Amino acid sequence: MSDAHEHIDKLMQELRRGTITIGALSQLYEPQYGYSLVTTLKEKGVQVEPGTLYPLLRRLEKQGVLESKWDTNETRPRKYYVLSQTGKEVFDLLRKEWQSIVESMNNLMRERGE
């Protein structure tokens, strides 16, 4: 049994790694700072470590998918991220790809379930 758990852990890690980016992008039509994004995602059932998300946000910013701005008006300064123009285009395409993956995967899963 513990063997199965080990496999599951590894596979889930890979699966999450692939979905975190798309999950984060989906919530960034409106500017959010890192920790608020962690909370939003958690509320919607997507667990993500801040230690994974923060570096990811920086990387996406560097790639030009996200833009960022420091907001210094609040109690403590926070860096807000939002989809850039390119980012919006990317995400629209990504959403379609995701839908088709979900459909295909659902089909595959159904076959086994019978």
Place this chain on the structure above:
Amino acid sequence: MEMIGRYVYAVTKRLPEAQRKDVADELSGLIEDMLEERVQGREITEEDVEGVLLELGHPRTLARKYRGSKKYVIGPELYDLYMLVLKIGLISAVSVFTIIFMIQVILNPMNILDYFVNFIVSFVTIIPTVIGWTTLGFALVEYFGAGKLEHIHLDKGWKPSSLAAVPDPKRQIKRSEPIAGIMFYVLIMVILAFSNDYFGIWIFQDGEFSGIVPFLNEESYGLFLLLILIVFGFGIVKECLKFMYEKWTFSLVGFTAIVNLISIALILFMITSVQFWNPYFMNELVQHGFVNGGSDDFETVRIIWEQSTFWILIFLMFGLVWDIVAGFMKVRKAK
């Protein structure tokens, strides 16, 4: 609270200078947010801080995530070549000092213990040296060529039609061939550089070694050594080309021809120069009692000595020209 500063510092010190300030600010903000959520309005304790930092994980791991790309001393693009060069270097080095050890023992069997100790010591000193320099060289290439190397190996623009042909066995150059060639050149170079004195006729009297009559002129040897090393250097270049091409092609034959012609020119210049050979060769032979002055033997040896330049030249040139012709024929045959 001071612990937060220490944590942030531990992460950012592992990041590039330009990112440090920004990451530090963002990370401090994150930690405060996490603390706030954890305590829900009550006083923040040391345990809370520790809990949050434990949740974020080891600073090294976090820094690695921020850096993204993996760091290599010698990356996967260079690794194969690095191992190859290292192997050639090590095998050459070991053969060189084994041969030196054997020569020393032949010359002076009484001191075998000393020589053996030196031999063992050279394992300890020379092998790390070879490994060290090879690694340093490759590490420098990796460091300065970091971005560019990836582009070389990008699989973009790859077409099945660009696959190299399966080598025709007649044209193929076995990998071991150039490697053996390079080792041979290195060996000869080292021997010539460090033990020119042994390059001559060894005189044994009553079964005991009594001296060497060198072939080469010891006074002008330094200058010629440079030229010799250049010639052998060209030889190594030639072997490297063979290694890269992996099969005989017209361009490879062209390159070998150029390298060989330069070598022939340099050898011609050296060998025909009066200062190249030991001018006292005959006299020294007589002194060592190898031949008696004026005897028939003396005449024979003198003629061989004087004619040898000519014949060595013929043989060398024949060899180098043959090298070109053989390569050319291998290309033709396979067509």
